[in-house]
Amino acid sequence: MIDFELSPEEEASVKMAHKTAEELLRPIGRYYDEHEHESPQELIDTMWERRAEGSRDPLGVVGALRIEEMCWGDAGLVLCLAGPGLGGAAVFASGTQEQMGRFLKRFGEGKPVWAAMAMTESGCGSDTSAITTTAVRDGDEWVLNGEKIFVTAGKRAVEESDGFVVVWATVDKSAGRAGMKAFVVEAGTPGMSVEKLEKKLGIRASDTATIVFEDCRIPYENILGSPEVRKLDKTKTAGFQKAMATFDATRPIVAAQAIGVARAALDFVKEALEKEGIEIRYGLPRQKLTAIERDVMDMEATYKAAKMLTMRAVWMMSQGQANSLQASMCKAKTGLAVTKITQKAVELMGPLGYSGKYIVEKCMRDAKINDIFEGTGQINMLVVARRVLEFSRDQLK
Amino acid sequence: MISFSPTEEQQMIVNMVKQVATDEFRKVYREADESGEIPAHVVDTAWELGFISTGIPEEHNGLGGERSAITGSLIAEELAWGDLSMAMHTLCPALVAYPILEMGTPEQQSKYLPAFCGDKYKPATAALIEPRFNSDPCALSASARLDGNDYIVSGEKCYVPLAADADLLLVYAAENGSTQGFILEKGASGLEVGEREKNMGLKALPTYEVTFKDCRVPQANRLGGKDGCDFNRIMNCSRVALSAMAVGVARAAFEYSRDYAKERAAFGEPIASRQAIAFMLAEMAIEVDATRLMTWEAAWKLDRQENATREASLVKMYADDMVVMVTDGGVQILGGHGYIREHPVELWLRNGRGFATFDGMAII
Numbered sequence: 203m204i205d206f207e208l209s210p211e212e213e214a215s216v217k218m219a220h221k222t223a224e225e226l227l228r229p230i231g232r233y234y235d236e237h238e239h240e241s242p243q244e245l246i247d248t249m250w251e252r253r254a255e256g257s258r259d260p261l262g263v264v265g266a267l268r269i270e271e272m273c274w275g276d277a278g279l280v281l282c283l284a285g286p287g288l289g290g291a292a293v294f295a296s297g298t299q300e301q302m303g304r305f306l307k308r309f310g311e312g313k314p315v316w317a318a319m320a321m322t323e324s325g326c327g328s329d330t331s332a333i334t335t336t337a338v339r340d341g342d343e344w345v346l347n348g349e350k351i352f353v354t355a356g357k358r359a360v361e362e363s364d365g366f367v368v369v370w371a372t373v374d375k376s377a378g379r380a381g382m383k384a385f386v387v388e389a390g391t392p393g394m395s396v397e398k399l400e401k402k403l404g405i406r407a408s409d410t411a412t413i414v415f416e417d418c419r420i421p422y423e424n425i426l427g428s429p430e431v432r433k434l435d436k437t438k439t440a441g442f443q444k445a446m447a448t449f450d451a452t453r454p455i456v457a458a459q460a461i462g463v464a465r466a467a468l469d470f471v472k473e474a475l476e477k478e479g480i481e482i483r484y485g486l487p488r489q490k491l492t493a494i495e496r497d498v499m500d501m502e503a504t505y506k507a508a509k510m511l512t513m514r515a516v517w518m519m520s521q522g523q524a525n526s527l528q529a530s531m532c533k534a535k536t537g538l539a540v541t542k543i544t545q546k547a548v549e550l551m552g553p554l555g556y557s558g559k560y561i562v563e564k565c566m567r568d569a570k571i572n573d574i575f576e577g578t579g580q581i582n583m584l585v586v587a588r589r590v591l592e593f594s595r596d597q598l599k
Numbered sequence: 600m601i602s603f604s605p606t607e608e609q610q611m612i613v614n615m616v617k618q619v620a621t622d623e624f625r626k627v628y629r630e631a632d633e634s635g636e637i638p639a640h641v642v643d644t645a646w647e648l649g650f651i652s653t654g655i656p657e658e659h660n661g662l663g664g665e666r667s668a669i670t671g672s673l674i675a676e677e678l679a680w681g682d683l684s685m686a687m688h689t690l691c692p693a694l695v696a697y698p699i700l701e702m703g704t705p706e707q708q709s710k711y712l713p714a715f716c717g718d719k720y721k722p723a724t725a726a727l728i729e730p731r732f733n734s735d736p737c738a739l740s741a742s743a744r745l746d747g748n749d750y751i752v753s754g755e756k757c758y759v760p761l762a763a764d765a766d767l768l769l770v771y772a773a774e775n776g777s778t779q780g781f782i783l784e785k786g787a788s789g790l791e792v793g794e795r796e797k798n799m800g801l802k803a804l805p806t807y808e809v810t811f812k813d814c815r816v817p818q819a820n821r822l823g824g825k826d827g828c829d830f831n832r833i834m835n836c837s838r839v840a841l842s843a844m845a846v847g848v849a850r851a852a853f854e855y856s857r858d859y860a861k862e863r864a865a866f867g868e869p870i871a872s873r874q875a876i877a878f879m880l881a882e883m884a885i886e887v888d889a890t891r892l893m894t895w896e897a898a899w900k901l902d903r904q905e906n907a908t909r910e911a912s913l914v915k916m917y918a919d920d921m922v923v924m925v926t927d928g929g930v931q932i933l934g935g936h937g938y939i940r941e942h943p944v945e946l947w948l949r950n951g952r953g954f955a956t957f958d959g960m961a962i963i
Binding site: 203204205206207208209242259330350484485486487488489499500502504506507508510511513514517518527531534535563583584586587590591593597598599 | 619734737860880908911
C-alpha cells in the first residue's frame with residue numbers, strides 16, 4: 203500500500219536527529235568551515251557514543267530521513283563523523299560473512315573509527331575501468347601499488363583510528379573492468395600513507411585525502427568478492443558489478459545528504475521572508491504569484507521531487523529490490539536540485555546570501571559536491587539513460 | 600509504514616484501465632482529435648469500469664467501495680496515458696458527483712448521486728474558469744447572492760467541458776468573498792451555453808463558454824446547503840487529478856520518443872546512442888517518476904483528510920512545467936517528424952501545454 207506515514211517511533215527518531223543537528227552541528231559548522239583540517243573532536247566523541255541512536259534502520263527510509271536532518275545541521279560535519287561510511291558500505295555490499303564480522307565489528311565497540319573508500323585516481327574519476335593501482339598476488343598476500351586521490355575520511359581511517367580503506371585495484375590490466383577488485387587495507391599497514399589533504403570549495407570539515415600505496419602487503423583474505431577474473435560478457439563483469447552494487451546503496455545516501463543541505467537553504471529563505479512579512483501563497487494561480495513566490499515554490503517543489511525519488515530508492519533497497527536505476531535517478535536529480543536550490547537561495551537573499559555571517563553561502567558551497575561525488579550528475583544521467591533505453595555501454599557511450 | 604508499492608487490488612485496477620486505454624483510447628485518439636468527436640462506444644466502455652459509481656454508497660445505488668485519491672491518481676494517469684481528451688470526458692461527471700458525495704447535503708446526495716450509478720454515461724460538468732487572464736478560483740468574478748429563497752448567480756465561465764449535453768452543471772461563484780458551488784439542472788433559465796471553444800489542444804473534448812444571466816438557483820441547491828462546501832479541498836482534489844493526468848501524458852510522450860530514438864538511425868547508429876538525445880530521455884524519465892511520486896504523496900494527504908493545499912499546489916505547479924518539458928522533448932527528439940500530425944507527440948505537446956490552464960477541469 204502506498205503510504206508515507208512514519209510510525210511514532212520513526213518520527214521521534216527523525217526529530218531526535220533534527221535536534222542533534224540543531225544543537226550540536228549548526229553552532230559549530232561555520233567554525234570548522236573556516237578552520238579546515240581541524241578536527242571537531244568533542245562532536246566526534248559525542249556522536250560516537252550516541253551511534254546506537256537510529257542505527258536500527260541504518261539504510262532504510264528512516265535512516266535516510268535522519269541523514270537529511272543531520273545534513274540540514276551541517277553536511278561537512280556529518281561527513282567527518284566516525285562510522286563505517288563508504289568503506290563499510292562496500293564491505294556490506296560485497297563481503298563474505300567472515301569479512302563482515304572481521305571488518306565491521308569495530309564499529310560497535312571501542313573508540314571512534316572510520317572506514318573509507320579509495321577509487322578515484324589522478325587519471326580517472328568516473329571511468330573507474332582506467333584504474334592503474336595494481337594488486338599482485340604473492341603467496342598469501344596481495345601487494346598493492348598506486349596512488350588514490352579524493353578519499354573521503356581517508357586520513358581519519360588511516361591515521362587517526364583503527365579503521366580501514368577499501369581500495370579498488372586491478373589484478374589484470376588486460377582484463378579491463380573484469381580485473382578490477384576491491385581490497386580492504388587496515389590502518390597501520392606498512393606501505394600505506396596519507397600524502398596530502400585537499401583544500402576544498404565546501405564540506406571543509408570532512409577530510410579528503412591522497413593515499414599512496416608502496417608495496418603495501420595485505421592478507422590474501424582481504425579481497426572483497428571473488429579473486430577470479432571472469433568475463434561474464436562484454437558489458438558486465440563481476441568485479442565491476444560489485445562496485446556498482448555499492449553505488450546502489452551509497453547513491454541514495456548521498457542524495458539524502460544533499461536534500462538536507464537543500465532544505466537548510468530553503469528554510470533560511472522562508473524564515474527570512476516570513477520576518478519581512480512575505481507569505482508564500484500556495485494555491486494562487488501562477489499568473490498572480492510574485493516572482494519571489496514563484497522562485498520559492500519552485501525550490502520547494504524541486505526539493506520535494508528530489509526527496510521523493512531518494513526515498514523511493516532507499517525504500518527499494520530496504521525491500522531487497524534491485525534499485526540501480528532508481529539510485530542513479532535520485533542521485534542525478536538531487537545533485538542538480540541541491541545545486542540550483544542553494545544558488546537560488548543566495549540570489550534571493552541578496553546581501554544576506556553572499557555573506558559569511560549566514561548559512562546560505564556555505565550551503566551553496568557544501569551543496570556542489572553532491573553533484574560530483576558518488577558519480578557526477580552526468581555519469582548518473584548516463585546510467586539512467588542506459589537503463590531506460592536498455593542499452594549497453596557500447597550502444598551508449 | 601512508508602511504502603511505494605500499490606496494493607494488489609490497485610495493480611489490478613491499473614492493468615484493467617491500461618487495457619481500455621490501449622484497446623480503446625489509443626485506437627482512435629488521432630481521429631478524435633481531428634474530428635473533434637469521441638466515439639460514443641469508447642466513453643461507454645470506460646464508463647462500464649465504474650470509476651465513479653464504485654465510490655458511491657450502496658444506499659445511493661453505488662457499489663459502496665472506498666474512494667481513494669491514490670487509486671484515483673493511478674486511474675487518472677493510465678487514462679491520460681491513453682488520451683487526455685478521453686480521460687477528461689470519462690471522468691467529467693465526477694466534477695459534480697464527487698463534491699456532492701463529499702460535501703452535499705443528504706437531500707442533494709439522494710437526489711443526484713443515483714444517476715451516476717446507472718449503466719449509461721451520465722453527462723455532468725462543472726464551471727469554474729473565467730475568461731480573463733487572471734482568472735482565480737478563490738477570487739471569482741461570477742457572483743451569487745441570496746434573493747428570497749433563491750440564489751441569483753451571474754457571470755461568465757469558459758472551458759466548461761460537455762456543457763451542451765450536461766444534465767447537471769455545478770457552477771462556482773463568489774458569495775460574500777468565498778467560493779461556493781451551486782447545482783444547476785439542464786435548461787435552467789438564465790443558463791446560456793455558448794459556442795464550442797476552439798482550443799490549442801484537448802480538441803476531442805467539447806468545451807464551451809457558459810454565461811449565467813441572473814440565473815435563479817434554489818437555496819437547496821447550494822452545494823453543502825447552509826454549511827457550504829470546502830472549496831479548498833475541491834481544488835486540491837482537482838490539482839492532484841490533473842497532476843496524475845500530466846504524468847500520464849508525459850509518460851506517453853517519453854515512451855514514444857524513447858522507442859523512436861532507438862529505431863531512428865543517423866550517422867550509422869540509433870540517435871539514442873548519442874548523449875544529446877539519451878540525456879534528454881533520462882531527464883524525461885526522472886521527471887515523470889518524480890512527479891508521480893509527489894502526486895501520490897499529495898493524494899495520500901487527501902485520503903487522510905488532511906489539508907493538502909501546499910503539497911497539491913506544489914505538485915500541480917511542478918507537473919505543469921514537467922509535462923511541457925517532457926512533451927516538448929518528445930517533439931524535439933522526433934525532429935521534423937515530431938511536428939507532423941502522423942506522429943502523436945505534437946498532440947501530446949498541445950494537450951500537455953493546457954495543464955497550467957485546466958484548474959478545476961478534473962477531480963479525484
